[in-house]
Amino acid sequence: MKLLCLLALLLVSTGVSAQTIKIGELNSYKVFPAFLEPYKKGMELALEEINRAGGVNGRKLELVSRDDGGNPGDAVRVAEELITRENVALLTGTFASNIGLAVSNLAAQRKIVFIAAEPLTDKMVWENGNRYTFRLRASTYMQTAMLIPEAVKLKKVRWAIVYPNYEYGQSATASFKKLLAKAQPGVQFVAEQAPPLGKIDAGAVVQALIDAKPEAIFSSLFAADLQKFVREGNLRGLFKNTSVFNLLGGEPEYLDPLKDETPEGWWVTGYPWSEIRTPAHQKFLDAYRKRWNDYPRLGSVVGYAAIYSAANAIRKAGGTDTEKLIAALKGLEMDTPFGPIVYRAHDHQSTMGAYVGQLSARGGKGRMVNWRFADGANFLPPFEEVRILRKE
Amino acid sequence: MSYSSILIQFLNGLASASSLFLVAAGLSLIFGVTRIVNFAHGSLYMLGMYLAVWLAERVGFWAAVPLAAAIVALFGSVVEISLLRRIYKAPELLQLLATFALLLVIKDAALWIWGPEDLLGPRAPGFTGAVGIAGGAFPQYELLLIVLGPVVFVFLQLILSKTRWGILVRAATQDREMASALGVNQRWLFTGVFVLGALLAGLGGALQVPREPANLMVDLTVISDAFVVVVVGGLGSIPGAFLAALLIAEIKAFCIGLGFSEATLVMEFMVMAAVLVLRPWGLLGRMPAEARGAGTAQQPLARPSPRLLRMLVALVAALALVPLASGGYTLVLLTDVLIFALFAVSLHFIMGPAGLYSFGHAAYFGLGAYAAGILFLQGKMPMELALALAPLAAGFGALVFGWFCVRLSGVYSAMLTLAFAQIVWSAAFQWDALTGGSNGIVGIWPAPWLASKTAYYFLTLLFCALGISFLWKAIYSPFGYALRAGRDSPLRADAIGIDVRAAQWAAFAIAGLAAGISGALYAFSKGSISPEAMGIQRSVDGLVMVMLGGIQTLTGPVWGAALYTWLQDAAARNIDYWRALVGIVILALVLAVPQGLGTLVQGRK
Amino acid sequence: MSVLAVNGLSKAFGGVRAVSGVSFAVDAGELLAMIGPNGAGKSTCFNMINGQLAPDSGSIELEGKSLVGKAPREICRSGVGRTFQVTATFGSMTVRENVQLALLSHARAQGSLFSSMEESFLDEAHKLLQQVGMREQADRQCALLAYGDLKRVELAVALASRPRLLLMDEPTAGMAPAERGALMQLAAGLARGEKIAVLFTEHDMDVVFGHADRVIVLADGELIAEGSPTEVRANAQVRSVYLGGEYGDA
The missing domain is CATH 3.40.50.2300 (Response regulator)
Incomplete structure (x- = not known):
């Protein structure tokens, strides 16, 4: 009987997750907490907003967030876990350049989209750029x-x-x-x-x-x-x-x-x-303060915009197929608290200012x-x- | 540099030396008497900083400093009495594991209490400005520090030479057994010394507040600096610590003054390597008294029973069957576990049988990994060849460094391994053209036939099982016995014609080679390699695995590696404060099975 | 020819003469005791022979080959076995393994990575342990042995390298009086049986006069007497040197 219950539970839970779209996120939460705690709050705010509005293509988004241990080796393992065990639709996150590059490299190997949220290194989209990696923030x-x-x-x-x-x-x-x-x-x-x-x-x-x-x-x-x-x-x-x-x-x-x-x-x-008095930012600011009773840091904006980037890409692609996501992200235009941005088609760099x-x-x-x-x-x-x- | 800037840089060096001395003096005292390699000393310093910032807002800076130091001292006494006291009789270096766990817990506790943002404390009232010196402005507070360092130094010297307690401390530093034979109550002596050390760390941290924000990184940066100062000065020597702090701080100040600021990345480790090679016991240290009596006898390394051997064979067979039952992430995690198991076993090979401590084993892991990446990408070699040749680079590195390291013993030798590892690390970090600098090398993927997770898992299983069984077999070969002979009694080993140093040197090279294999496997499993792979953290991970498993057991390092890798993975996935959780689990294990997990598997003889 | 021949051995520490012009020889199968009050130069002399100290002048020859300038390890290799004042054995190993390792080292196979220790020189090890009466305890860990037994193990280890000369530094130090005689009996028997020359220092005069074939006496760094135990016991100079000293107590 117990076993049956468990089995039923398992079926129900997989049933639920089949309806959600998982976004895999990894970051060095313990190494750069000052930046990444607000960042996480920004992500969660975006996620709640999107799901409250009915999700993407009728499916709710689910954020699977992981600590990458602060080194590229562990980050790659964590990313593998997100890919294989969690079956995430795409990867996002990372802070330090070396970790960002390692994950980007893995993304190309495993053929999954990676939206690098924070790493600033120019190599991310230039020397080491690959067709699976997109970068949100303004680079160094x-x-x-x-x-x-x-x-x-x-x-x-x-x-x-x-x-x-x-x-x-x-x-x-x-x-x-x-x-x-x-x-x-x-x-x-x-x-x-x-x-x-x-x-x-x-x-x-x-x-x-x-x-x-x-x-x-x-x-x-x-x-x-x-x-x-x-x-x-x-x-x-x-x-x-x-x-x-x-x-x-x-x-x-x-x-x-x-x-x-x-x-x-x-x-x-x-x-x-x-x-900043732009309507886009005011809306974000009010929502953020209301949700967290705190003011946003830059990390909050990055986390917020990263989740919206993922959501918009999935929406535009009409699903989670990697090739379609790449096509959707190339030239994707969207709004952020800093105003409209475009993910440039030829180097995958967003124009976030x-x-x-x-x-x-x-x-x-x-x-x-x-x-x-x-x-x-x-x-x-x-x-x-x-x-x-x-x-x- | 003009004369005035030389003078000011000299003063800058003096001020840095003072703050370095405060934290190093406590560490040196603690090591000298209790032989504890206190990894959490930097955490005590960090606590002092946070407490001082927090208290300064309430009671003012000058009241906050002694108060913060006192609270840290109190905390130190709690740690000593409730934790360290239980494990003085445990194998050497186990305290290192315990204090490392403590470091993890304190770091997360500080994050929880004080939040993630850096806390810039107030300037010291009365010392907020600068005075004109040689045409430049020099902060008053730095002048105060320049005075405070020597004051604390003299104060410590007075305590140590004029009070009965101090004389006992010095006696215990020079000869612990003699002190206990003289009827010294060791328990309270140890507690007292630990509390004094903690007080100094807390004081050092509190006094740093006007110069540096309280932040969560400071524990690790301080501990490595302090270790270097203590070793360069000579373990347990307060004047040595003072001299070493002065030397290192001045060298750094002038490196910066002369425009070689990049060199400060590893300058202290270069100084340490040079000092240890030329003066094996540090500037003012003495050769430690030989430990005597049966109390120092090592546990026997029991030959694996047929049952254990069958179990191990079954384990390998089971591992080989895993891909049938489960794909994906299980294989990824197991690949990591296997790689770290080989890494830990290679470290154990020199720590257990040879009795050589290494705090820098990551160097050989990293050399193997980098060599794999460089041969593959820059050398355009096929992956198979790169994988086969890369460990030789690690073995060669171990051959070179080992030659120096086996000439020292105990913690000195361990610190020399650390110095070499840091030098290799900085080379990887700075040599952009070859190593990709801090970003490292990306795009190191296995050949197509090995690219699938299952194929690479089998490759790893094969290499690691072969490597581990070779090292284990070697432990029971005449060579392995010769190593143990050198550890148990160098005198007797020499008298039966064993060249102890040569044997240790060879062991060092073999261990380096094996670590290189694990490093090369690691590089191809991750697709990239960056300096973290050979950083201090990786060396510490290796030590933790070996100690968790039990240094005097055969299979312990494998269990230690498996548990630690799995624990980190599982904890990091499930809770935010995973570092503290890992720390608490390690503490619990240290107290429950001080001899290591390996003993649970093979039983005690 | 003597096994060990020492001629004109001298050593000074910072101008203080510790040993000056000491000459003696030990024959195969002979037990020579070196005695003298504290500070007489016994240890210095001993440490020059075993290679820990370099002599200022003089010669030390083992079967005609000079030992001067050789490291302790090389001296061992050329046929000198040693026991220490405080026993030095490998505490983490069993009694048998201690002897096996010494046998392996003698065969220059101590660096082998690929053979198994378990099977190496098993019979020889057992034979040696039989000789010193430790065969029954072969499987015990050395660190757990009684001190007297440890001394026996050390003797077996020293003999494993087939020495022509055995140097024993205070062989009975730290032992109960009752055990001392037994150990020396054993050592003397083995030495005579295997034609090994033995040089030993000793404080216990009962041991010296009970077991030595010949005795040399050092005082203030010089050899003052040499002869059979009876001769030395009767020597007036020796008596005056030891007056009120250990001899009086013994």
């Missing part, structure tokens, strides 16, 4: 390019660079040097500091930068490294007569902990969530001022360049 290259117009305007000659010593910092630095040198011939890069990620020796780094007497600094530090750098730089007067550009510095995840020490006037990419502005401390809190939205579409290299990179 794009966000760096967004800062270039402001950097050029300053007409500073002596630039110093500081970046965390791994792929993201390295490629941000390389892109910045290349783009700035092209836009402003004669620019000099007088110092480069590459502290290990999470282990910046801020006092020594700041002093070394002071010694180089730069007129401007380009930094791609974030999280604890950024906070240490800001504090030491403030104390030692590095920023007094120096313009600073900091990639990602305006993202609430990294800006909020700075509180009243937020440096004035830094140019950053980020997310001024409290000041970012906000560029300056930092300012008001009332003990850091915020972005003088900001504008930079549409990602305007900061991507032309098709021909991309085609060469993708080896197509």
Whole structure:
């Protein structure tokens, strides 16, 4: 009897899951919790909205979320589990570049669509791009390019660079040097500091930068490294007569902990969530606050848009067939809290933009001022360049 | 560099040295007396940081510092009395496993209590500004730190040389057995030392608050720095720790000052490798007193009973039948389990019979994996050939590093293996052209006939079963006995004509080769390889597997690898706080079966 | 020819002469005891012969071949067996395995990866254990043995390498008086039977005078007396050196 009940239960449960469409998601929740907890909340909000509206093609979406253990080997195993055991329609997620690339590589091998939500590495859609992988966020290259117009305007000659010593910092630095040198011939890069990620020796780094007497600094530090750098730089007067550009510095995840020490006037990419007045964002903001009783971080937007990307692709494809999903994602147009985006057909990069502005401390809190939205579409290299990179 | 910037970088080095010294001094004391390799020392430091930030909002920064240190000390006493005290008699290094589990639990607890975001604490009232030094601005607080480090150092030296308790601590550091023979109440001495160490860690963390936000990564970065300082200085030597902290902090400050900031990624490990090669017991350390008496005798490695052998054969047969019953993910997970089983057995081969600890075994796993990837993609070799040749790279690496490592013993040798592993890791991390840098190498897939999960599973099963049985057979060959002889009594081994170092060296190379096989299998099963594969975490995983299984058992590492891999997979899938769960399960196992899972299988002789 | 011939052996530590100009020889099948008060230079002398210390001058020859400059392991290989003041055996192995490994090492097969230890030199090991009276305990783990039994195992291990010279450092130290005689009886019997030269140091004068064929006496680093136990016992210089010392107690 018991056995029968169990069997019945099993049938019912598989029956239920047969009606839902599973989206497989994996991320390094324990390694980057500051970014990924809001991200998860964003995903869940999107999922609830979609299902409340009746799901996709009449079927509910189900999110199967996993911790990828923070290393590519485990991430690949987790992705295999999502593919084979959970039979997910597609994969999404990942944070660090190396994990994103490993999963993208697996996606190509196992022939399943992967929407890389957060990894910034340019290689994801260019050098290592494959036909199964799409990327939502504005890449390192794009966000760096967004800062270039402001950097050029300053007409500073002596630039110093500081970046965390791994792929993201390295490629941000390389892109910045290349783009700035092209836009402003004669620019000099007088110092480069590459502290290990999470282990910046801020006092020594700041002093070394002071010694180089730069007129401007380009930094791609974030999280604890950024906070240490800001504090030491403030104390030692590095920023007094120096313009600073900091990639990602305006993202609430990294800006909020700075509180009243937020440096004035830094140019950053980020997310001024409290000041964006577009209807799309207002709707998202209200829903998010109502659901979580908290304000959104950038991660929230990424998670939210990632789930909508998946849902829209499935809707457009009319099912979960991989080839149809690829066809649907190529050129998929959709709305996000940041406005409309397109997944470019030829390199699978979405045109999701970012906000560029300056930092300012008001009332003990850091915020972005003088900001504008930079549409990602305007900061991507032309098709021909991309085609060469993708080896197509 | 101008004179003024040289001066300021020197001061920067001094300030960093002070904060490094605070955390290293506690670790050194604890190791010196209790011989515990306290993996959770960085976690105590992290607790000190979080507590100080949290308390500073309530009682002000200066009251928060001693309070945070005191709470951490109290926590340390609870840990020592309720956990560590139960396992002092257990096999060496088991405490390492327990404190590693503690690290996992504390990390998740901190996440649960204080949330995921970094907490930037206040600046220290009275020391918020900067003073002009040599034309530059230097933070007042850093000056305070520069003074505080030596103050704590002198204070510790006074305690250790002038108080009865301190003299006992020093006696126990130099010769534990002698101290206990003198009627020292070891229990309370150990507790006292652990509490003092925890206090120093908490203090170090609290004092760091004005310089660094409290964050969840800090435990691991601090513990590796602190270990290096302790070993470079000489285990158990407080002046040594002070000197080493100074040396490493200054070298780093000047690396940055001179524009070689990339080098700081592994600078401390390079310093450690150099010091250990030139001065095997650290700068101011002494050769540890030889352990005496029957208490140090190792457990015998019982020959597997016919029943156990039959069971193992049946297990392999059952594993070979798995693809009939279940496809997909079971095979993926089992492939991982098999690969890690071979990895753990290869580590056990040098840790168990040879008595050589390795904290850097991931280097050989990683060398095998990277060699596979490089031969396959850059060398354009067929997958089969790349898989066959890759382990040789690992074996060669082990041959080179092993030559140095077998010249040391105990924790010093272990730390040298770690230093080498970190150097290899950083090479993989930085050598973009060859290794793909931090992204690693992608696109390492098996040949078409092995591409299916089932085929690759069979390949893995074959290689791992062969590799493991070879290593196990070797343990009971004359060579394996010669290794054990060198471990049990180097004096006697020498007197019957066994070249202990040569045997250990050969064992190192064999273990490296086997780890390389597991690494190469891993690379082709994942399709990619990146520096994490040879990071500290992978080495620690190996240690955890061996210790869980039981270092003095034969089959233990296999069970340890299976349980740990499965546990991580299952826990991570089912609960958010999976790290804490893994930690708690390990703690429970450590207390329940201190000799390891292997003993449950083969029984005790 | 003597098995061991020591000539003019000298060693100084930082200007302090520990051993100076010591010469003696041991013949096959002969038990030579080296005695002297603490600090007389016995250990230094012993450690120069077994290779742990390098002499400043003098020669040490085993059957005409110099041992000077050789590592302990090489000295063992050239035919010198040793027992230690505190027994050194392989605690995690059984008694039999201890002897088997020594036999394997003597046959230079200790590095073999592919043979099985279980079958190696089984008969020889049993024979040796029979000789020292440990055949019944062959399967016991060494770490669990009584101290006297451990000494016997060590003797068997030392004999396994077919030594022509056996160096025994304080062979009866730490043993109950009743067991001492038995162990020395055993060692002496084996040495004489196998024509092995034995050099031993010893504090227990009953052991020395009961079992040694000849005795040499060191004091302040110099050889002050040499002869049969009876001669040495009667030597006035020896008596004065030991006055109030151990001899008086013995």
